[in-house]
Amino acid sequence: MDKREETHNGHSSDKDILYILGGAALVMVGAGLLLSNQTVRKALGQVGVGDLLGTAMPDVERYLRLRSM
Numbered sequence: 001m002d003k004r005e006e007t008h009n010g011h012s013s014d015k016d017i018l019y020i021l022g023g024a025a026l027v028m029v030g031a032g033l034l035l036s037n038q039t040v041r042k043a044l045g046q047v048g049v050g051d052l053l054g055t056a057m058p059d060v061e062r063y064l065r066l067r068s069m
Contacts, residue, residue, distance in 0.1 A: 034040050 035044075
């Protein structure tokens with residue numbers, strides 16, 4: 001049995017770590033591409049973080065109520 005392919009007893013393989021790091025790198029590149037656009041930066045500058053949290057809270061509360069059923 002190839003030791004690099006083992007995924008039992010709580011040990012993850014090198015391939016799993018590579019997938020995780022690759023996914024994180026893709027997220028960073030995507031965020032960088034979005035934030036490099038002048039229009040997106042202006043839109044994010046106009047919307048505050050507090051406004052986003054206030055807008056999202058009713059949806060989060062509804063989700064938590066549905067999940068507890």
